[in-house]
Amino acid sequence: MKNIAIIYVTGTGSTGKLAEAVHAGAASVADMQAELIAIEGKDIVDGRYSNDAVFEKLNKADAIIFGTPTIMGGPSAQFKAFADATGGIWFGQGWKDKLAGGFSMSGSPSGDKLNTLQYLHILASQHGMLWVSTGGMPSFYAGKTDGYNRLGSYLGVMGQNTTPQGQPAAIDSGDALTGQEYGKRVAELALKLRES
């Protein structure tokens, strides 16, 4: 049995929907335990994130998938507070050789989400982790404008917030499918990586 953790921030709730899709994909893999962890505002005091139970889970995980909305062109401040709080783990390279992945959500089709995914990759690289790409061709190349990887993202999963004003958070079915496939992919690769 191996472990995978999906740790994310959500604002309006749509990133949370994508996180659930990624989690469902990871949890569908045999011999893999998947945990969905939300970064909560109450754990950020004076701009610093602190939650020992969360870090205990992440330290034990074989793979960690990071998720955040793209706000003003990058990860949200709440996510960054979490990232900054990993400095001690980084200094001891405590997450070295774990698998890593990421997803992000914003309002427009492109919308600088690539910059957020690139940041998540930099964070993972500072930790000495191995980054898992999306691993599937966009539906565009099969002549579709919806479906799997419809936005054309290769580093990780991009979602577009299509929630109508004043309605409950919703995500595109193609983006949800992309999230599920990605969660499954990271989980399967984690099982293939021998520890010694």
Place this chain on the structure above:
Amino acid sequence: MKNIAIIYVTGTGSTGKLAEAVHAGAASVADMQAELIAIEGKDIVDGRYSNDAVFEKLNKADAIIFGTPTIMGGPSAQFKAFADATGGIWFGQGWKDKLAGGFSMSGSPSGDKLNTLQYLHILASQHGMLWVSTGGMPSFYAGKTDGYNRLGSYLGVMGQNTTPQGQPAAIDSGDALTGQEYGKRVAELALKLRES
């Protein structure tokens, strides 16, 4: 009278269509002369671009807008051959304080085009230039999925190649509009920047 040059590479022709839109916008501005320059394969020998007449025009321009398709996640090799050939100008900082901008085209809505625009910005910054952002809100925020800046790009113009297989190159009308507005914007800002 000031000068603006749009220098670009096109493969299938769709980036050329976007270049024409940017050029049309720039040429519509009074007191501004706009020139459209294609990087041609015949000028690249052994991976090195050379064309004195082109560089003479660029050296005299008040603003330069760079355009390239996004191929395998970055500017095309042909565009990069042109960029590498600017090394001598860079060493003498011959383009310092000129305005710069960029545009890119690929098949999917996102598709790593941001990475190409970020590269064009790095190229411009190595030359000591000033980078002009898109400067207009995506149509998404007005509740539309087409129209101005429909893909949600802020560094420069993104276009999506929607040419049907075997048909003449075509671009989306919203992307063409975004290109025109951007060409106009860079031209107007070039007129506002006093030389001394």
Place this chain on the structure above:
Amino acid sequence: MKNIAIIYVTGTGSTGKLAEAVHAGAASVADMQAELIAIEGKDIVDGRYSNDAVFEKLNKADAIIFGTPTIMGGPSAQFKAFADATGGIWFGQGWKDKLAGGFSMSGSPSGDKLNTLQYLHILASQHGMLWVSTGGMPSFYAGKTDGYNRLGSYLGVMGQNTTPQGQPAAIDSGDALTGQEYGKRVAELALKLRES
């Protein structure tokens, strides 16, 4: 008379030293008023930055230079909280056509500082601003390992924290010089940009 604002976060104090150098350069330019504004932790509550007086100053500035340490490969969470709080201004494009610039500090010579500068450029681009590059050749090309732009940065100013353990914050003299020259450059270009 025009205005330039340098808004920054500092942790150990070394980014503050670089901010002071940038401010000194900007303030040395005739007809330019330069203000140095620190983002303070007390203004960040529940991960959200709020300070009306600061935004009033920024809204009136002709140029804004952003500064932050690079922490875990990107801008600090405190800086990101400030950036996220500019969402309302962004939605109304209130900073459109202002000049923008940036600087960052970290422990090692390279250390992913480029990613932070690229983020600052994305933030500025979302706001419709014009980005000012460093604009000077690294001292390396004059055969030196210290002096102006010794680290080789083109998007904005990079500094390396050389503070000895337990000592007051200090920065390299070449980095300080680079900061001064950059502040002066942004201020001079702001004076050259006519408003209409």
Place this chain on the structure above:
Amino acid sequence: MKNIAIIYVTGTGSTGKLAEAVHAGAASVADMQAELIAIEGKDIVDGRYSNDAVFEKLNKADAIIFGTPTIMGGPSAQFKAFADATGGIWFGQGWKDKLAGGFSMSGSPSGDKLNTLQYLHILASQHGMLWVSTGGMPSFYAGKTDGYNRLGSYLGVMGQNTTPQGQPAAIDSGDALTGQEYGKRVAELALKLRES
């Protein structure tokens, strides 16, 4: 027995020295065959790279490490010609799940090399590969200015060209050490990744 390929471009020869260090590290690992492949100018005609024997080797490799100088802020045009030529492999996702890594060389300590490494990661991600980070703390944090990872790079290996004018290509001993350790690391991780 598994295979690792290091494919690179060198201009003045210093990137070639770093490639040799990466190769030596990979070749030192038991049960791993490491091949060093230079991209040659003769194989680039009209901006297009073609060499069937090279692609045959890459297709069989369990891991591929990409190397290029950073020229005008990105991979050299020659490297990009190679990257563009992988479009057919990409379309069939022929390199999916292989390990990937990268290194780059330029004149100054930082010098936009991060942008080149980020591009190599994007290229690898388009191919569905897994990216291996540097995985070791910079010597800076042990109070040194030379030695392992002295420049502070986490995505892949950065080297600084320290060749004196008119002398044979040379690289810094710390950069060479970083290259060796990285080659070894990618090779060891490739052995740990089960194929099914």
